[in-house]
Amino acid sequence: MNKTASGLAGAGMLGALLATSALSVPALAQEAPSIAPGSQALRTVPEGNVIRTISVSGAQRLEPQTIMSYIQLRPGQTYTQASADQALKDLYATELFGDVKISETDGQVLIQVEENPIINRIILEGNKRLKNDKILPEIKLAPRQIYTRSKVRADVNRIIELYKRQGRFAASVEPKAVQLDQNRVDIVFEISEGPKSKVRQINIIGNEEFSDGELRGEMLTKQTGFLSFISGNTSYDPDKLAFDQQKLRQFYLTNGYVDFRVVSAVAELTPDKEDFIITYVVEEGERYKYGDVSVDSQLRDFNSEVLTRQLTMKTGEFYNAQQVEDTIEGLSETIGAFGYAFATVDPRYDRDPENRTMSVEFVINQAPRTYVEKIEINGNTLTQDKVIRREFRLAEGDAFNSLQVRRSTNRINSLGFFQENFEIAQEPGSADDRINLIANVEENPTGELQLSAGFSSLESFILQGSIRERNFRGRGQTVGLSLNYSRYSKAAQVSFTEPYVFDRNISFGADIYRRDYNSFNYYSNERNNTYENQTTGFSLRAGTPLSEYLTVIGRYTLNFEDVSLGDQYFSDPDGDGIETCDPLIAGRYLCDALGKRTSSILGASLVWDNLNNRIRPSRGHRIVGNVDFAGLGGNVKYLRGRVNAAKYWGLGSGFIFSVQGEGGYIHALEDNNEPFTDDVRLTDRFFLGEPQMRGFDIRGIGPRVLRKAVIDGEVSEDRDNWTDDALGGRAYYMARAEMEIPLGSGAREMGLRPSVFVDVGAVWGLTDPEVNDIYYQIDSVDDEGNPTGFSYVTNPVAPDGSDNELVFVEEYVGDSPKPRVAVGIGVNWNSPFGPLRIDFSKALVKVEGDDPKTFSFNVGTQF
Numbered sequence: 001m002n003k004t005a006s007g008l009a010g011a012g013m014l015g016a017l018l019a020t021s022a023l024s025v026p027a028l029a030q031e032a033p034s035i036a037p038g039s040q041a042l043r044t045v046p047e048g049n050v051i052r053t054i055s056v057s058g059a060q061r062l063e064p065q066t067i068m069s070y071i072q073l074r075p076g077q078t079y080t081q082a083s084a085d086q087a088l089k090d091l092y093a094t095e096l097f098g099d100v101k102i103s104e105t106d107g108q109v110l111i112q113v114e115e116n117p118i119i120n121r122i123i124l125e126g127n128k129r130l131k132n133d134k135i136l137p138e139i140k141l142a143p144r145q146i147y148t149r150s151k152v153r154a155d156v157n158r159i160i161e162l163y164k165r166q167g168r169f170a171a172s173v174e175p176k177a178v179q180l181d182q183n184r185v186d187i188v189f190e191i192s193e194g195p196k197s198k199v200r201q202i203n204i205i206g207n208e209e210f211s212d213g214e215l216r217g218e219m220l221t222k223q224t225g226f227l228s229f230i231s232g233n234t235s236y237d238p239d240k241l242a243f244d245q246q247k248l249r250q251f252y253l254t255n256g257y258v259d260f261r262v263v264s265a266v267a268e269l270t271p272d273k274e275d276f277i278i279t280y281v282v283e284e285g286e287r288y289k290y291g292d293v294s295v296d297s298q299l300r301d302f303n304s305e306v307l308t309r310q311l312t313m314k315t316g317e318f319y320n321a322q323q324v325e326d327t328i329e330g331l332s333e334t335i336g337a338f339g340y341a342f343a344t345v346d347p348r349y350d351r352d353p354e355n356r357t358m359s360v361e362f363v364i365n366q367a368p369r370t371y372v373e374k375i376e377i378n379g380n381t382l383t384q385d386k387v388i389r390r391e392f393r394l395a396e397g398d399a400f401n402s403l404q405v406r407r408s409t410n411r412i413n414s415l416g417f418f419q420e421n422f423e424i425a426q427e428p429g430s431a432d433d434r435i436n437l438i439a440n441v442e443e444n445p446t447g448e449l450q451l452s453a454g455f456s457s458l459e460s461f462i463l464q465g466s467i468r469e470r471n472f473r474g475r476g477q478t479v480g481l482s483l484n485y486s487r488y489s490k491a492a493q494v495s496f497t498e499p500y501v502f503d504r505n506i507s508f509g510a511d512i513y514r515r516d517y518n519s520f521n522y523y524s525n526e527r528n529n530t531y532e533n534q535t536t537g538f539s540l541r542a543g544t545p546l547s548e549y550l551t552v553i554g555r556y557t558l559n560f561e562d563v564s565l566g567d568q569y570f571s572d573p574d575g576d577g578i579e580t581c582d583p584l585i586a587g588r589y590l591c592d593a594l595g596k597r598t599s600s601i602l603g604a605s606l607v608w609d610n611l612n613n614r615i616r617p618s619r620g621h622r623i624v625g626n627v628d629f630a631g632l633g634g635n636v637k638y639l640r641g642r643v644n645a646a647k648y649w650g651l652g653s654g655f656i657f658s659v660q661g662e663g664g665y666i667h668a669l670e671d672n673n674e675p676f677t678d679d680v681r682l683t684d685r686f687f688l689g690e691p692q693m694r695g696f697d698i699r700g701i702g703p704r705v706l707r708k709a710v711i712d713g714e715v716s717e718d719r720d721n722w723t724d725d726a727l728g729g730r731a732y733y734m735a736r737a738e739m740e741i742p743l744g745s746g747a748r749e750m751g752l753r754p755s756v757f758v759d760v761g762a763v764w765g766l767t768d769p770e771v772n773d774i775y776y777q778i779d780s781v782d783d784e785g786n787p788t789g790f791s792y793v794t795n796p797v798a799p800d801g802s803d804n805e806l807v808f809v810e811e812y813v814g815d816s817p818k819p820r821v822a823v824g825i826g827v828n829w830n831s832p833f834g835p836l837r838i839d840f841s842k843a844l845v846k847v848e849g850d851d852p853k854t855f856s857f858n859v860g861t862q863f
Contacts, residue, residue, distance in 0.1 A: 559601070737757065
């Protein structure tokens with residue numbers, strides 16, 4: 001008699017594996033059947049035969065004795081259908097076999113097995129949004145492991161869960177097994193990622209006091225729309241759904257609705273599995289006002305009545321939960337400034353539903369005055385401990401002061417060496433009156449490689465490059481090298497700064513530089529050099545703080561300058577072979593600037609700075625006053641003063657508003673006694689334009705001489721037919737108002753930080769130069785009457801009585817303190833190529849002669 005018990009033998013390894021409820025997951029292999037008495041997988045046979053022998057066939061890697069150890073059948077036992085069923089269950093439970101059959105003939109039991117194969121490799125196909133390095137760590141299957149259906153099923157679910165976290169709820173995974181020799185398989189996960197599931201619509205039911213639009217504006221999750229690529233957060237995320245419920249509650253509590261609650265929040269997947277529709281059901285409740293508001297201080301250093309009078313909320317005003325939180329934070333900071341680090345402020349609420357009032361009592365609990373026990377610094381792999389420690393405004397053993405902790409945090413953030421929003425952690429010390437300050441830092445790149453490019457209507461492309469290390473050898477020192485090139489200028493500079501000389505609170509810096517400035521203009525699309533200014537020099541500076549926020553800086557600069565003109569500006573009026581600068585060609589203002597000179601300049605600066613972050617400030621102000629005296633040796637003498645100031649406000653929600661202003665004046669200490677010539681040399685004057693003031697070209701604002709061509713007897717008003725020589729001024733001012741606008745998470749992830757700005761400025765105050773109408777005079781002719789010699793003159797009549805030809809009309813323009821105004825938008829972008837700044841601006845107010853400009857950009861990188 002032959003009796004057989006078997007698993008599912010006909011399906012093979014590539015049958016159906018699973019089907020998920022929310023996602024379509026094609027099957028890999030059919031699940032092993034549940035083996036139970038009476039199962040159709042077993043034939044009903046008479047029981048009572050005694051097992052005489054048990055043999056195993058089909059095993060490749062496993063020994064028969066090992067397989068026998070997994071079951072309870074033994075020779076001498078009575079073979080029954082129940083015992084065969086149990087043996088099948090036991091063998092399948094090992095997950096070592098793809099198919100098992102048990103047969104019995106006259107007491108001879110044969111176990112036929114088909115071993116699960118060994119995994120050769122794991123292959124992912126179709127995954128573009130999630131790369132292999134994100135998926136493979138989540139997969140439990142691995143090469144050289146035994147393949148099982150349950151592990152494949154589990155890994156499919158893990159992959160799908162990864163895509164759910166990315167908002168791709170339509171993703172599907174089809175696992176396949178590719179059979180190889182030696183009972184090996186390649187497991188292939190064919191992934192269909194599908195589109196990112198968006199939030200198509202957000203419905204709110206039950207709101208009467210606030211519109212749907214107002215409430216959606218408070219949520220982190222946004223509906224898809226035309227500008228959703230800017231706002232971001234349009235992907236569905238269950239965690240965001242819970243967070244938005246808290247945001248709604250916070251909004252209503254801020255407006256006094258203390259009974260508000262979210263009855264339900266349901267997210268429904270659309271039939272195409274591409275979008276979600278979210279529906280909130282809310283109950284607003286009644287609006288409450290403040291009842292009694294008071295402070296109860298259990299610390300002897302604080303008077304409860306005085307603190308109560310200083311509270312911002314008053315009885316009868318609408319209740320505001322955010323105002324309560326801000327009050328708790330303010331009181332905590334106040335008591336922290338007196339050394340009570342662990343004193344807590346607990347609000348006690350007394351809700352009166354009948355009168356719809358909420359009374360609040362702020363209880364300042366008793367706590368000991370605390371002292372700093374230890375200052376620990378962790379995570380600084382490059383920066384030396386002393387560089388961080390010297391920025392602390394507290395030392396070990398000092399009384400705790402929360403204001404000094406905040407100041408220390410700001411100073412460390414201002415270094416720019418570590419992560420944004422660094423905070424000093426506070427932990428209890430070894431006793432109740434001890435506290436440890438912990439600085440857990442994460443090193444950021446401090447090397448900067450910057451490449452800048454701009455476009456000018458006058459000089460086309462401008463290229464600049466610089467390399468700088470702001471934390472050289474981890475000592476906090478700054479070293480840099482910069483190279484600039486454009487049709488206007490070439491420059492090279494090497495700089496070094498040591499902020500703490502010999503570990504004392506004294507800074508020292510030095511710069512060595514060479515600058516070649518080449519001023520030119522265009523006439524009829526031809527470039528004409530005007531003057532070249534070559535400056536070689538060095539600068540030394542040293543500074544020391546007078547207080548926490550006030551610093552004095554002294555400096556000394558020595559410059560060697562050489563100003564020269566193009567050959568076309570020289571002539572030989574006496575015919576002796578000696579060419580001199582011709583004022584009619586170059587202009588008196590350029591001829592007077594010629595020559596070599598030495599400038600020995602002694603200067604000082606007074607700096608007030610309480611910015612919360614010098615790299616990217618959002619709060620505080622900075623005021624700098626500069627004075628420079630030239631005349632300590634050399635042959636240039638002047639006194640120059642400048643002031644600049646900036647103020648920043650964090651307006652909340654990521655908005656940062658800033659106002660900046662600066663101005664200066666230079667006074668010559670010598671008189672050149674030349675008519676139509678200013679006592680301040682051309683190269684020492686102030687110039688204004690891009691990049692200081694957007695909306696105008698380099699040196700595009702201020703006094704200048706325009707030489708307009710006369711064509712066919714008419715003065716041309718085409719700027720291409722002018723020569724434009726900027727002269728600078730003795731006085732200038734400039735102001736700027738700028739608002740940095742936060743974007744949604746999508747734009748933030750791209751590193752976009754846009755801003756709108758208004759720039760205002762002017763430069764003026766020169767002695768009017770001599771300007772003339774320039775005539776073309778023929779001085780000599782050949783035998784055929786063709787001109788062989790000519791000159792530029794101011795006389796319209798030639799010596800022979802003939803008329804000279806008018807070729808240029810000179811105009812002196814732009815010498816006005818009238819404010820020039822430009823508005824625009826700019827974008828900072830942390831692009832894959834490095835930090836990128838783009839500005840589009842429009843000059844709204846200008847005067848005759850100003851040269852406007854609309855676009856500029858620069859790009860750099862960090863290392």
